[in-house]
Amino acid sequence: MTAAAEVPIPGELPWLVPKRAVLFPGAKKTLLLRSEEEIAAVDAALAGERFLALFPPGPEGEPSRRGTAARIERMRRLPDGAVRVALAGVARVDRATGGLPKEGRAAPVRVAPTPETDELVVEALRRNCLESFRLLLRSRPGAAEETAEIAGAIPGADRFADWIASQLNLSLPEQIRLLETDGARERLEELARILDREGKLIELETRIQEEVSAALGEKERENYLRERIRAIRKELGEEDERETQIREIHRRLAAVRLPEEARLSCREEIARLKRIPVQSSEFTVARNHIDWVMDLPWNALSEDRIDLDEARALLDRNHAGLENVKDRILEYLAVRKLKRDAPSPLLCFVGPPGTGKTSLGLAVAEALGRRVARLSLGGVTDEGEIRGHRRTYSGALPGRILQELRRVGVRNPVFMLDEIDKVGPQFSGDPSAPLLEVLDPEQNRGFSDHYLSLPFDLSEVFFITTANSTDTIPPGLLNRMEIVEFPGYATAEKVAIAEKHLIPKQLERHGLAASRLKIRRRAIRRIIDVYAAEAGLRDLERSIAAICRKRAAALLRGEETRVTVGEEDLEGYLGTPQYFPEIKARRPEVGTSTALAWTPAGGQILFIEATILPGRQSLQLTGQLGEVMRESAETSLSYVRSFVDRHGGPPDLLDGRDIHIHVPAGAVSKDGPSAGIAIVVALYSLLSGSPVRHDVAMTGEITLRGRVLPVGGIRQKILGAHRAGIRLVVVPARNEPELREVPEEVLRRLEIVPVEHVDEVFPIACLPKPGRR
Numbered sequence: 001m002t003a004a005a006e007v008p009i010p011g012e013l014p015w016l017v018p019k020r021a022v023l024f025p026g027a028k029k030t031l032l033l034r035s036e037e038e039i040a041a042v043d044a045a046l047a048g049e050r051f052l053a054l055f056p057p058g059p060e061g062e063p064s065r066r067g068t069a070a071r072i073e074r075m076r077r078l079p080d081g082a083v084r085v086a087l088a089g090v091a092r093v094d095r096a097t098g099g100l101p102k103e104g105r106a107a108p109v110r111v112a113p114t115p116e117t118d119e120l121v122v123e124a125l126r127r128n129c130l131e132s133f134r135l136l137l138r139s140r141p142g143a144a145e146e147t148a149e150i151a152g153a154i155p156g157a158d159r160f161a162d163w164i165a166s167q168l169n170l171s172l173p174e175q176i177r178l179l180e181t182d183g184a185r186e187r188l189e190e191l192a193r194i195l196d197r198e199g200k201l202i203e204l205e206t207r208i209q210e211e212v213s214a215a216l217g218e219k220e221r222e223n224y225l226r227e228r229i230r231a232i233r234k235e236l237g238e239e240d241e242r243e244t245q246i247r248e249i250h251r252r253l254a255a256v257r258l259p260e261e262a263r264l265s266c267r268e269e270i271a272r273l274k275r276i277p278v279q280s281s282e283f284t285v286a287r288n289h290i291d292w293v294m295d296l297p298w299n300a301l302s303e304d305r306i307d308l309d310e311a312r313a314l315l316d317r318n319h320a321g322l323e324n325v326k327d328r329i330l331e332y333l334a335v336r337k338l339k340r341d342a343p344s345p346l347l348c349f350v351g352p353p354g355t356g357k358t359s360l361g362l363a364v365a366e367a368l369g370r371r372v373a374r375l376s377l378g379g380v381t382d383e384g385e386i387r388g389h390r391r392t393y394s395g396a397l398p399g400r401i402l403q404e405l406r407r408v409g410v411r412n413p414v415f416m417l418d419e420i421d422k423v424g425p426q427f428s429g430d431p432s433a434p435l436l437e438v439l440d441p442e443q444n445r446g447f448s449d450h451y452l453s454l455p456f457d458l459s460e461v462f463f464i465t466t467a468n469s470t471d472t473i474p475p476g477l478l479n480r481m482e483i484v485e486f487p488g489y490a491t492a493e494k495v496a497i498a499e500k501h502l503i504p505k506q507l508e509r510h511g512l513a514a515s516r517l518k519i520r521r522r523a524i525r526r527i528i529d530v531y532a533a534e535a536g537l538r539d540l541e542r543s544i545a546a547i548c549r550k551r552a553a554a555l556l557r558g559e560e561t562r563v564t565v566g567e568e569d570l571e572g573y574l575g576t577p578q579y580f581p582e583i584k585a586r587r588p589e590v591g592t593s594t595a596l597a598w599t600p601a602g603g604q605i606l607f608i609e610a611t612i613l614p615g616r617q618s619l620q621l622t623g624q625l626g627e628v629m630r631e632s633a634e635t636s637l638s639y640v641r642s643f644v645d646r647h648g649g650p651p652d653l654l655d656g657r658d659i660h661i662h663v664p665a666g667a668v669s670k671d672g673p674s675a676g677i678a679i680v681v682a683l684y685s686l687l688s689g690s691p692v693r694h695d696v697a698m699t700g701e702i703t704l705r706g707r708v709l710p711v712g713g714i715r716q717k718i719l720g721a722h723r724a725g726i727r728l729v730v731v732p733a734r735n736e737p738e739l740r741e742v743p744e745e746v747l748r749r750l751e752i753v754p755v756e757h758v759d760e761v762f763p764i765a766c767l768p769k770p771g772r773r
Contacts, residue, residue, distance in 0.1 A: 011109065014107075015052070015053040015067070015106075016041045016052065025089040025159065028087065032083075052071075053107065068092060070087040071090055093111055094111075128192055129160075133151055133167075151164060156184075158187070161178075178191065253294060262298060272286050273287065289391060292406070297410050302413070310367070311329075314367050320493050320496045321497075325484055329360075346482060348465045348467060348478075351486025355487070365462075372413060372416065374415075386435060388449040388451035391451060398451040401449075413462070415462065420467050423435065423477075436477065488603060503544055507548060512552060517551050519565045531579070533723050551563060586694040588693055589694070590685050591683075592685070593682040594694070594698070595679075597672070597675070610685075611686065613660065618659075626669065627671070632702070661679065673701035673711070677701075678699070680758050691769075696729075696730065698761060699711055708757060710734040732755065735754070
């Protein structure tokens with residue numbers, strides 16, 4: 001039998017919507033009511049049979065469809081006009097369809113129906129809920145066992161479920177869901193799920209509390225022991241380690257000159273140290289940060305020592321040739337002497353390996369009297385190596401820039417950044433991005449390292465970067481740098497460098513006196529030609545070192561004490577020659593020409609080979625050519641075909657035939673337009689039958705109209721041609737002013753022919769067709 005049958009409910013009841021409150025049948029609740037509508041509803045109920053209808057708020061603030069009929073047991077009016085009422089839930093009621101009258105007035109309601117259920121299933125669910133409720137009560141401190149006994153004695157599954165729900169701390173949606181559930185079975189099933197969830201939450205809270213209590217207990221024990229140790233040390237007259245370190249930091253901080261922002265940062269870290277145990281890792285992190293801030297050269301500057309005559313003598317003594325580079329450096333020194341606060345230039349030394357880029361940078365530092373900081377960017381793959389890592393990371397340190405400045409102890413060194421052309425985007429970041437801030441004069445006055453989180457002034461640093469080529473330097477960096485070209489050395493320059501620098505240095509390194517070993521000049525030239533035919537000097541120095549090693553071994557075996565090395569002795573010291581001048585072994589050929597290329601290793605020659613064979617009038621290109629070089633070959637073929645047509649050649653010359661162009665050294669990628677003129681000559685030779693001179697090399701870009709356009713790297717290309725044994729070089733006429741940069745010795749040995757149109761090249765590079773005069 002339902003509660004509605006025991007206590008008759010009127011068909012119309014005053015109603016109200018209590019905020020965040022659901023009253024279940026059989027439960028009791030006290031409400032504090034302040035609004036006029038709520039107080040009017042209470043007065044209307046007291047004037048009748050003391051019944052109210054409480055509808056919980058729905059999702060959008062409207063009253064829910066189901067509520068609880070409640071009887072007012074007590075009512076008290078408070079001095080501020082509010083009313084406190086004690087209510088007892090009686091039965092579930094549904095409001096009539098349609099809208100409700102104004103809150104406080106009577107509204108038609110009806111008692112919610114109770115569907116029939118399986119008594120055995122309901123009893124099983126009741127027992128399950130009762131056991132779960134008992135376990136929940138045991139986990140709550142202060143919960144009386146009598147509460148579980150009261151629950152077990154409640155008659156009826158409906159009243160039991162409602163009473164248990166009223167004892168739980170449920171959310172408002174869960175309370176409304178239980179209130180709106182029809183039937184004792186469905187309500188007990190929902191209640192069983194809620195009790196099971198609450199039990200698991202209680203278990204989790206208990207485990208967490210136990211872990212926290214254990215940790216706090218260990219912490220309190222540790223703090224107690226530390227206090228005891230501190231007291232014992234005090235009695236023995238020993239100082240506390242933390243106090244000792246903090247006192248030392250204060251002493252250093254008072255002695256060092258720091259910007260106010262850096263000094264304030266140190267003081268904040270010291271305040272943190274006073275609250276952290278010495279054994280804590282946080283203490284070490286904070287202490288290291290303070291040490292780094294105080295160790296950096298915030299205000300330490302070395303005084304420039306500028307004497308232009310002495311600087312010129314120093315550069316000439318350490319480096320032969322490179323006159324343009326030396327002049328640029330002396331210009332900077334002159335400006336620096338006139339204006340001490342002139343901004344430092346950002347130089348980029350570009351040239352083949354072994355041409356003295358790094359050593360010349362060190363000579364600049366020596367001429368200025370500055371200290372040297374160095375960083376090789378070839379292995380830098382993470383921007384954190386430049387800008388540092390934040391202190392939250394384990395083992396964090398400042399970036400390599402500030403590490404080097406700390407090492408040299410001044411903030412205006414000559415800073416060598418080697419291999420800047422090797423920097424680029426990596427999977428862990430792009431190091432070129434922080435390098436922009438490091439090198440840009442407009443930004444580096446306040447360079448921010450992630451580890452320090454303080455601005456550091458890099459504007460006094462003289463940055464010099466080195467690269468083998470500008471092609472791979474990120475455009476943002478390249479735009480900020482002044483490029484200084486380091487061309488390869490001519491043979492005479494290499495000989496002079498070997499005699500003045502390399503041979504004396506290697507003799508000293510190998511413990512040999514100059515009187516025990518002499519290398520003739522002709523032997524040095526022979527080494528350069530067949531063992532060290534490169535733009536730089538490294539292979540030459542290695543060859544000289546190999547001779548010195550063999551000479552040192554011979555001395556220890558008791559052989560003759562004085563040796564002069566000539567050309568005929570080189571194979572005994574250095575083995576089989578490594579370079580064979582191909583030009584000497586070649587003869588004039590049809591369809592083969594010689595081009596000049598410029599690579600990061602210096603200038604060199606390339607052979608262009610063309611042949612014609614039966615096919616479908618197509619062009620085949622091989623030799624690992626880039627897109628620009630392929631387009632240059634297609635342009636060359638178009639021009640040669642038009643040239644043949646203009647000069648009365650047979651119109652069906654290429655009908656049913658393919659042309660194949662190959663550039664040997666297929667393992668090396670090649671690209672660029674400067675081989676266009678050589679490709680035209682090879683095709684012209686192929687179609688006309690005229691052999692191409694093997695001792696002529698050429699460079700220049702061509703157009704469809706046959707004009708020869710200027711190209712880059714003229715000096716390096718001419719030096720490469722000289723090393724290869726070329727006698728005549730064809731260059732674009734617009735590159736003629738650059739010939740002034742070529743050493744005089746090379747110009748005397750080579751014939752240089754500037755041309756404006758490719759037609760001028762044919763009579764120079766091609767011999768008459770065999771059989772013609």
